[in-house]
Amino acid sequence: MTSAVGMAFPITKMFRFGLVGCTGVVVDFGITFLLKEKLGLNKYTASSVGFCVAATNNYFLNRLWTFGNTDPHMLVQYVKFITIATIGVVLSNGIVWILYEKMKINFYGAKALSIAAVMFWNFLINTLYTFG
DSSP states (O other): OOOHHHHHHHHHHHHHHHHHHHHHHHHHHHHHHIIIIISOOOHHHHHHHHHHHHHHHHHHHIIIIISOOOOSOHHHHHHHHHHHHHHHHHHHHHHHIIIIIITOOOHHHHHHHHHHHHHHHHHHHIIIIIOO
8 A cells, every 4th residue: 555655755756857857858959959960970979978968967956856865975876877877878769769760750859759768767767776
């Protein structure tokens, strides 16, 4: 049986995680656009760099605001978070590749869909492993 407190915890955390993720989307798309469109980098390289910069931004915001975490082993925690983000970027690029290359969906639309899917992976694993 789940208590009311048990229900509120994941919902509140997921909401905050989602809001932090929105800042990450802005950072991710901004970096991806700059690297791909202005500097001419490969779309997957640009997307990967955008994702990683956004993940670093999201680590600090999630640590402080979403999870209220004060674990003094910040470097270990950051490595966990980035490892999860790295797995996430592989998933994200796989989703983008399938949607863009195989299904012919617009690149940025495919990227947006991949971000939504990977957000659930990131939230679950970070809740259980990084900040748990």
